[in-house]
Amino acid sequence: MVLTDDGIAAGWQVEQMPEARIMPDAVLLPTGKVLIVNGAKTGISGYGNVKDQVGASNADNPVFSPVLYDPTAPAGRRFSSAGMPTSDIPRLYHSVATLTPEGTVMIAGSNPNLDRSETKYGTEYRVEWISPPYMNAARPEISNAPKQLNYWEEIQLGVQVPQGAKDVKVVLMDLGYVTHAVHANTRMVYLSSTWDGSTLTVTAPSNGGIYPPGPAFIYVVVDGVPSRGLKVMIGDGQGPTVDEDALNNRLTKTQVDQNEHD
16 A cells, blocks of 8 residues: 555555465655565464474475566566575574664574474574665675765765766665564655766755664665665764653652562
């Protein structure tokens, strides 16, 4: 669903994935595409409460091939595993994934049984890195970037781009990590920018509602190929002002739980 008035009125657009997958970890890439990794073909997430369990797990038949989702592709062709590597490491409940500054995706974890386990689909300590297709392309390079970027600030980025570049974008991202099919901090903001063939002029977000104060990674994406991300502080990095009166009001009106003891 596109979250505009017209998009909401149009409703959901449904597209089928190449194969069934529960407990996926979806990683947003600087290109706007989404890499979907981990999970299983059958069962449900969690453990300890269904028939036909595998150890203490409720899932079976791990999915070993990542899927790349392209929201701009024609309907019916938005999911693809073409060119994706295949792993042999099951990653089920409690698996994780994250985008790296380099542009690769790191995946780790899987502990679908209670506590540490060596039963089928036991606790997994191995780590893997997946290289999206753009890692094999000629990539742009940011030669200089500010350590801090204030709201509404206009800067010039030093960049090296492949010859003949046509579409140049600048994106801010919070890398974080995804687990349990949820990314608590995922954020991707394309910045207003102009490219005259030699100079890339960029305008920072206008306020903390677009990108909150704190660390971010800045990427330059040229014709669908991202640079390596560089870390930058958005705003002054400080949290919002604490309302001490509201805090004290809550504390004075909150009773100690009956099971708490001094």
